Amino acid sequence: MKLQTDKLFVYGTLMQGEERCAYLRDCEFLGSASIPGTIYDTGRGYPAALFDKTSASLIAGEIYFLRDPEHKLKELDEVEGVAQNQYNRVLADSGSEKVYSYEPGQSLAGLLKEKNRIRSGIWRPRRSMAVTDPVTFALGFEEIQRGYYREPVSSQREGLVYHPGTLPVLIT
Numbered sequence: 001m002k003l004q005t006d007k008l009f010v011y012g013t014l015m016q017g018e019e020r021c022a023y024l025r026d027c028e029f030l031g032s033a034s035i036p037g038t039i040y041d042t043g044r045g046y047p048a049a050l051f052d053k054t055s056a057s058l059i060a061g062e063i064y065f066l067r068d069p070e071h072k073l074k075e076l077d078e079v080e081g082v083a084q085n086q087y088n089r090v091l092a093d094s095g096s097e098k099v100y101s102y103e104p105g106q107s108l109a110g111l112l113k114e115k116n117r118i119r120s121g122i123w124r125p126r127r128s129m130a131v132t133d134p135v136t137f138a139l140g141f142e143e144i145q146r147g148y149y150r151e152p153v154s155s156q157r158e159g160l161v162y163h164p165g166t167l168p169v170l171i172t
Contacts, residue, residue, distance in 0.1 A: 003069050003070060005069075005091070005100060006065060006066045006067075007030070007064065007065060007099040007100065008027070008073075008076075008100045008101065009033060009035055009061050009099040010061050010064065011039060011049050011059050011061035012046050012049075012123050013046045014076075015061060015124075016029065018137070021140065023075065023076065023079055024064055026067060026068075026072070027065060027066050028065040028067070029063075029064055030062075030063045030064060030065055031062070032061070032063075033060075033063045034060050034121065035051060035092050035093070035094050035099075036053050036054070036055040036056075036058060036059075036093070037050050037052045037055050037058070038052070038057050038059070039059045040117055040118060042104075042108060042116070043111065048087075048103070048104035049103060049104075050103055050104070050112065051092040051101065051103060057119075057121055059121050060121050063099060073089065073100060076102075077089055080102045081105070082105070084105075084107065085106040086104075086107050086108060087102040087103065087104060087108070088102065088104075088105050089102055090102070
């Protein structure tokens with residue numbers, strides 16, 4: 001498959017501070033973003049999202065630059081269970097560009113019910129470590145941010161990371 005972009009949108013356990021964020025340590029965090037579509041709570045500790053550029057609903061997440069996209073996407077396909085039909089890698093429309101992301105495969109399709117829909121579009125308040133284990137989340141998030149402290153602020157990042165949500169938490 002010919003690669004069409006070097007950007008990735010994540011909306012669940014791959015986000016900063018979450019249990020699988022280590023898979024993106026060698027990628028550059030470009031910022032928070034929202035993409036049209038619908039996100040669901042699978043009830044398994046991770047979400048599933050369907051992207052639809054005509055949707056009025058938005059999915060909150062993060063965009064990353066993949067330094068070695070071919071290698072990284074192959075690794076993430078394994079992590080996301082693409083061969084097992086857990087997720088499928090897709091191109092989603094972020095509004096300004098196409099980005100790779102993951103939609104549910106056949107094994108998760110039965111969990112995408114209206115009652116499981118996350119109306120806010122934000123997964124973190126549902127099952128995230130930010131809610132279930134805030135201390136571990138904060139420590140993990142801080143560890144990721146530590147790498148940015150020594151970097152000069154780029155034109156793409158203003159030095160702050162903002163994660164929209166419903167929890168009144170500030171991590172400095």
